[in-house]
Amino acid sequence: MPLAFSDSTLKQIADLRARYPDAQAACMPVLHLAQDEFGHLGDDAIHLVAETLDLPDAHVYGVVTFYTMFRREPSGKNVLRVCTNVSCMITGGYDVLARVCKRLGIQPGQKTADGLFSLVEEECLAACADAPATVCGQKYYLRLDTPAKVDAMLDELARVPEQERVAPFWKAG
């Protein structure tokens, strides 16, 4: 059965199209809606978004594969992004990443066997003043300068498995 948007998502897409000047401009928020609905953006979801917005599949594919917030594969419930860019690197970002890898038993790009976490090594999260930083869904974890803070973050996320499902910014207001 071909992939299809729910009626509520189609309504949100119509609202987005009315807000943006053209289909290309609406592509990213519609991709977020698709990712929310289907969990990841496989070829069928990319084709559906392209068809819905009357854009070439290649354009939508290019957007999906350029931005790290779009997932081509099914992810864990919590997608934890650990920054190792300059400000985080010099304040211990690689120590944070190593601690997370050790605790979860996975490497960046992998998912835990229980499906609770996916791990992404990320570029700047725009939280340089509070480095080293991570983000999961909409929640930032800042100044993770001790192993205990990293452990506390992972423990909290394990208790709140719906972190990634928090309403994203383009739905606010």
Ligand code: FES
């Ligand atoms: S370098 Fe890590 S948040 Fe900017």
